[in-house]
Amino acid sequence: MFEYTVLAGIMYGLYFGLVGIGLNLIFGVMRMINLAHGDFIMLGAFLAYWLFHLFGINPLIAIAISCVVFLFLGIAFYYIFVPRLLQSKDPEMLSFILFFGLSQVIEAIIILSFGNNQRSVPSSTFGHSTFSILGNRFPISWLIVTIVAILVFIAVYWYFYHTKLGYATRAIMASRDESLVSGINVNRVSAFAFSIGLILASIAGIFSFFMIGAAYPSMGTNLTVISFAIIVLGALGNPMGTIIGGLIYGLAIMFMQTYLSSWSNLLPYLLLIAIMLFKPEGLIGKTVRSA
Amino acid sequence: MLKKRIGSFGIILIIALIFIFLPFVYNNQSFLFNMMLYIALAEGLNIIYGFTGYLPFGYVGFFGAGAYSASLAILFLHFPPLLSIFIGGAGAFLVGIILMPLLKLSGAYFAIANLAASQALYYIVANPNLESITHGPYGISLASIYNPHASYYTMLAVLVLSMIIVLFIRTSNFGLSLLAIKEDHITASLAGVNVAKARAIAWGLSAFVAGLSGACFAWYVSVFYPGTVFSLNISVIVIVFALFGGIGTIAGPLVGALILYSFYNFIGISAPEYFQLLYGILIIVLVLFLPDGITSILQKRKIYVP
Numbered sequence: 001m002f003e004y005t006v007l008a009g010i011m012y013g014l015y016f017g018l019v020g021i022g023l024n025l026i027f028g029v030m031r032m033i034n035l036a037h038g039d040f041i042m043l044g045a046f047l048a049y050w051l052f053h054l055f056g057i058n059p060l061i062a063i064a065i066s067c068v069v070f071l072f073l074g075i076a077f078y079y080i081f082v083p084r085l086l087q088s089k090d091p092e093m094l095s096f097i098l099f100f101g102l103s104q105v106i107e108a109i110i111i112l113s114f115g116n117n118q119r120s121v122p123s124s125t126f127g128h129s130t131f132s133i134l135g136n137r138f139p140i141s142w143l144i145v146t147i148v149a150i151l152v153f154i155a156v157y158w159y160f161y162h163t164k165l166g167y168a169t170r171a172i173m174a175s176r177d178e179s180l181v182s183g184i185n186v187n188r189v190s191a192f193a194f195s196i197g198l199i200l201a202s203i204a205g206i207f208s209f210f211m212i213g214a215a216y217p218s219m220g221t222n223l224t225v226i227s228f229a230i231i232v233l234g235a236l237g238n239p240m241g242t243i244i245g246g247l248i249y250g251l252a253i254m255f256m257q258t259y260l261s262s263w264s265n266l267l268p269y270l271l272l273i274a275i276m277l278f279k280p281e282g283l284i285g286k287t288v289r290s291a
Numbered sequence: 292m293l294k295k296r297i298g299s300f301g302i303i304l305i306i307a308l309i310f311i312f313l314p315f316v317y318n319n320q321s322f323l324f325n326m327m328l329y330i331a332l333a334e335g336l337n338i339i340y341g342f343t344g345y346l347p348f349g350y351v352g353f354f355g356a357g358a359y360s361a362s363l364a365i366l367f368l369h370f371p372p373l374l375s376i377f378i379g380g381a382g383a384f385l386v387g388i389i390l391m392p393l394l395k396l397s398g399a400y401f402a403i404a405n406l407a408a409s410q411a412l413y414y415i416v417a418n419p420n421l422e423s424i425t426h427g428p429y430g431i432s433l434a435s436i437y438n439p440h441a442s443y444y445t446m447l448a449v450l451v452l453s454m455i456i457v458l459f460i461r462t463s464n465f466g467l468s469l470l471a472i473k474e475d476h477i478t479a480s481l482a483g484v485n486v487a488k489a490r491a492i493a494w495g496l497s498a499f500v501a502g503l504s505g506a507c508f509a510w511y512v513s514v515f516y517p518g519t520v521f522s523l524n525i526s527v528i529v530i531v532f533a534l535f536g537g538i539g540t541i542a543g544p545l546v547g548a549l550i551l552y553s554f555y556n557f558i559g560i561s562a563p564e565y566f567q568l569l570y571g572i573l574i575i576v577l578v579l580f581l582p583d584g585i586t587s588i589l590q591k592r593k594i595y596v597p
Contacts, residue, residue, distance in 0.1 A: 033399045084579055093346060094578050096399045101574025108568035221523065228403055262420055269411035276404045277392050
């Protein structure tokens with residue numbers, strides 16, 4: 001039982017790292033909290049659902065399609081909202097409210113066009129086989145999700161540390177003003193980073209069926225709060241730290257479900273409050289933000 | 292100051308008279324009750340958001356805490372309704388004290404932590420393990436003391452109280468010190484303002500108003516579920532009402548709630564999805580083009596808005 005919980009916790013944790021990483025990337029680059037993050041995860045899930053049921057497209061191929069869709073969506077959203085917001089009196093607070101409005105719009109559009117129903121891609125998409133580690137059997141879909149999550153983390157790492165755009169992104173994360181002065185096209189790089197954040201959210205959405213169950217239009221808010229808990233646990237503004245946050249969250253939720261199941265839905269909220277009050281810089285972060 | 296105070300009192304008096312006499316000519320009492328409820332909540336939120344800049348995204352936590360404190364006082368202690376309403380306010384105030392440490396977070400961090408706190412409260416109240424105390428997810432029934440007229444006029448009293456609190460904050464030195472803290476808390480503290488104390492008072496008053504409103508709501512509807520009184524939508528609706536009108540004034544949240552709640556009543560109940568869509572678009576447009584609310588149009592022309 002204990003071994004099973006630990007192993008499942010690690011697999012869940014890596015998936016939840018994927019759920020949170022996009023939010024953290026956007027926060028790191030723009031110092032804005034994308035309160036519609038959960039809704040972009042939902043959009044990813046619905047995209048995967050329709051691709052699967054209309055055209056029989058496998059979720060793994062849906063990743064490529066969602067990259068294209070959310071790249072354009074992200075760039076469009078960035079240029080519509082962000083430059084104007086950055087000029088306002090209190091961008092941090094106003095963006096918070098604005099993205100909330102966006103999340104309402106997305107949710108309403110999905111309900112109006114597809115109805116307020118649960119949708120699912122069957123986990124048999126990847127076959128019925130199981131795999132076993134240390135004598136514990138898990139569905140094959142969990143293995144695939146774990147591998148996808150690890151590959152995504154490697155890709156994000158490679159982007160940050162081995163591409164020119166990634167260097168520029170990290171420069172903006174360190175100081176937006178100084179990057180502007182040193183000739184970086186801040187808006188273009190930020191827009192691209194915003195798109196990557198949305199793409200990461202949509203990938204988490206594509207695989208949500210196998211890890212957190214059916215998708216429904218109002219699933220976003222809850223996922224946003226969970227993602228926020230994860231990135232605060234890891235380190236705000238440090239995307240790679242999200243992996244640590246995800247692992248802690250995954251293990252904690254698995255242990256709660258195994259040993260104290262009736263209270264497990266309280267966990268993300270309590271973790272979030274506790275970490276903000278007692279270690280607001282996150283478990284591995286340095287920046288402190290308090291009033 | 293005095294002149295401004297008298298002018299604002301006039302507005303409060305007019306609102307009170309309207310809600311006293313309107314039920315005799317307009318028979319949709321539940322619409323009027325909810326209107327008063329949302330004005331009171333928007334004014335309560337205004338106390339903390341308008342004057343200190345802290346956005347309480349989990350404001351509904353106080354509302355729910357008030358509803359449940361009052362209900363438990365009625366069901367277990369058999370208190371009379373009016374005393375129980377007060378207990379509701381006190382319960383929310385207590386939750387406010389417990390959540391006081393959140394005030395050391397800034398900006399969006401405070402908002403998110405407060406949201407998490409209200410959700411945590413919801414999951415605690417709705418937990419089936421606590422069925423013997425809170426009735427868990429099965430909700431509360433106060434049918435034995437159901438009295439729409441008495442609760443209507445109690446809500447009116449709470450509404451007047453909330454507006455008077457905002458009036459006094461707006462026209463007193465205490466309000467000025469809050470605004471100073473909002474602008475720059477370090478400078479304010481150098482100028483001799485007790486920052487922590489001032490914030491705590493505003494926070495407590497804000498929680499108290501929400502608790503009283505929640506308690507009145509519980510009495511008025513008399514049957515409700517934890518999901519009803521802890522619904523995140525209440526926080527959101529109230530924030531948008533206050534923002535739409537313009538925070539930091541008495542008139543702003545009042546105008547916002549009057550216009551938007553009427554609008555909600557017009558289309559929101561029959562077609563909630565379209566309402567949600569329009570609402571979201573309204574939020575985006577407001578933030579981008581009119582971040583200080585509609586009363587700011589007057590303020591920009593140097594007209595004093597009470």
